Amino acid sequence: MPPIMDPPVEAEPANASSTCNHESVFQTAMETTMKLLLPCVWTSTLLLLSASITQAADAPRWIWGDGQRDGENCVALQTTLPASEDAQKVTLWLANAYCDCEIFLNGRSVSRIRPFHPPASLVLKPRQGENKLGFVCRGVAGPSALAARLEVNKTSVVSDTSWQVSELTRPIGQWGDLADATWARATSWGLLSERTWRSVGVTTHVADDYTQWKRALEQTGSTEADQLWTQPGFQVERLYSAGEGEGSWISLAEDPQGRWVIGHEDEGLVRITLQKNGTPQLEPVNVPVSECRGLVFAHDSLYAMANKNLSLFRLQDTNHDDQFDKIEALKKFNGGTGHGRNQLTLGPDGKLYAIFGDSVDQPVDAKYLPPVVPNPDQVQKTHNGFVARSDAQGENWEVVVRGLRNPYGLDFNAAGDLFTYDADAEYDMGSSWYRPTRVLHLLPGGDYGWRRVTKQWPPYNPDTASIPQPTLDIGRGSPTAVEFATGNNFPAAYRDTLFVLDWSYGRILAVHWQPCGSSYVGATEVFLRGSPLNVTDVEFGRDGAMYFVTGGRQTQSGLYRVRYVGEQNSASQRSPQQVEAAAAQPEESQGLQQAWEHGGYDDRPT
Template identity: 35%
Template sequence: MNATKLSLVFIGLAAIPNLLSPLRAQTPEWIWHDNQGRAPADNEVRFFRKAFMVDGALNKALLTAAGDDHVRIFLNGKQVLENDDWQKADAVDVTVEIKPGENVIAARGQNDASFAGFIARLDLSLKGGNKGTVVSDTSWVSSDREAPGWEKPGFIAAGWTPARSFGKLGAQPWGDVMAGAIVKGLGASKQATPAESLATLPGFRIELLRSAQSGEGSWVSMTVDHQGRLIISPQGKEPMLRLTLKDGKIEQLEALDIPVTGAMGLLYAFDSLYVNGRGPQGYHLYRLRDGDGNGHFGPPELLCKWNRGRGGDGEHGAHGIVLGPDKKLYIVCGNFVDVPDDLSPESPHRNYADDIVLPRMEDGNGFGAGKKPPGGFVARLDPDGKNVALFAAGFRNTYDIDFNADGELFGLDSDMEWDWGTTSYGIRTACRPRSTSGSARRQA
């Protein structure tokens, strides 16, 4: 019993340096839970907190943060910022949330796939001219379990461990995500990149219809149904949305009550919604029939099962779906998806091999190590899911595809993000000609 009391005393003393950190200028870091040395898992959620002191009256407080893939930031128990874009941070004025004395900044991070982390910087300007900064770094403590009051002052973070750093602001693959962050007032709605800042070909014009708001997730796929309505899927578990347009404006927005989420590929065709998403049997290709033609979808039918631990889930999983000139479905998958078991032996692309001259050099960080041909691929199948064929392959992680007027299939592929700036890094157009010779071209 005495030993137990003594241990609790030491826990409390050890936590004091982290709980009451002084303010000083620092560079924020991408941090995540240490996971006892294991790599972050897909869809895992982690919790973080840090206490700090404000000595004096506050003039202004500005919070900037980004999450890979999602982060919610809390100040003294109140959520003040939500970000779902690891490439671009959000900024918010949080002056009214900071008080003299002890304060707590906390974060809830969620990973979709691959890399995980978040980065945050709280800039404080005190009356009298003094300034201070609170940043995400290894002085934060983290946990893999949510506990009551974890985001509030007074919480005892017993059992929480120091966060792990994956690099300072500017590190790859993220880059300087805080550059150009637009400052918003507390509670302000999110706004997408201004349409006028996007470059277009002559004769085209871009208009911003709607920006994803809090609770709507990060939009990653879209299709148009037979009535011209947009069907949009977030990357997470938020429901899909359907937008009805009139005179170029949104007339109605609906949340669809269907048991498939996280779709990275959508297609409306043959009075059905085809979805590469997370459904009752895992992350696979589903068909939801629109029986009455009004968008009242029936239960999902499993059309094609992607061979992976969770099917086609993840950022290198099953992606875009398009309707080909031959009225068949064409689906592009990243290089972490194996070809289906029932692949047609008469597939156009079937003569592939690991024909390397020198010994294989795996990625130094272990990402994708051991992945063998055919790599990323395009599958072709009938509208009912039958006659699955390997149409093209040899890609890395093409996300979407489409046909041009000549019937050629195009997509965009690239090398690894952390190879940015090297002489070997390249962005390539993947082209599959109309012939069925069983090869794919990659053009620089």
């Protein structure tokens, strides 16, 4: 989990004679609280609010009474909207922190916002002339406050100390109950400002081709390294291009001797040794395992998830002749092979973790299964992908996560948190329930809502403990492997980065994270791309460099290495703003150049 932070600081209650700086105290409290306690789903709405704020003469302030704000105390707040003869509507943005808020317009209740709700936007219909806007708020475990902004035609009204507040001794049911209330100026407890990162995805441009992988079917060799684009300072090398009969490669793992063992779609494995003279040497590894989508060395063994065999295998060299002489099928997973048995990783607890698509049946003999969450409209259960873990012997299995579609890779970060990159459903594109490809922080016991085929929980379903929200939406794509850059020799800005592979668009994406509450928010950039570049797996070697392979669907394969050759820097992490700005223009221009050079058009400019 993210590093434990100090508990939120609550502002001291103040009375009328206090000299306490309310704004600075509440600023500190809200800054800590929003980082730690408020749900990260606030982020996108706060961005909308913050974007609108920048156009206003002043920013909204968190307001409340001058008394206690850390219990079930009640206040009423009111303001007068500017008179306008032609106002057709008023747009209200409202953020209610630690309070239940009922909204009144001219004495009539128009809406109610529950505690811990994301900031809300609603349209009010005023009458001609002067309008009274009021709020009745009941605090919960504080610090309670309200911030609002209104747009009346081209005039902005923000919450500040010109608003009036009345301290209530009990909740009220109607605005008319305030006829004898005593009103005073509201107390400001700080400016409303964005306190969390936003999640920034990537977009496609003119050079992107969702079917670029098909060109690899016709190639006689894998794409040359000089045809690939990567972030400045990085160098890509093609180490080996698969020849005839050497298979289409789909998985990758480094053995204890520093050699690369590669799984392909047919039976068996290959092993590539990078010799000191720079010449790679390939040798077949003849073992009866087919379509090994997952490989991991652990517990003096090579574990292989063989999709076509429907099984997890353990391969061992017991006589030390550099060949696997002991082959055990540890566990069979029934079901189909399309969205099948995918990658493996070793967890910080020493257990094997395996990830599966929605064609595979969850093991009925698992010692633990997460609670079943029904479909939105029926209790019927359908297939969904999952993560399972086991001991080294493959005997004690637990399903730790379910509700996935077709995630291919999984990996842990340095804090021990598990992530994957899950697929979308292409046939849902354009519908309100379409869920794009997404990077997920996988919480133990979580159900992420996918139900095959179109019975999943939609993305607008309210966030619940049992159906966590996606950590980062990417968009259209075809996810394959994921790998954290822990322990690499890349610049510091990339050392906590999650690299995710997009097979259809031929690109490797870099996702930069920052802790947010009990999870994370992230920003994404294209790290490397090519056409064709049907990337299937990625690992970091003992030398700190990135290694990846291409292949899948019987396409041409290759083994590549990415090293950093630029100037080292001391930046510890990239901000979302840096990610958005960094290399965006060079990448775009490079993509356009590739489009002109390889698009086959005769009318390009000269």
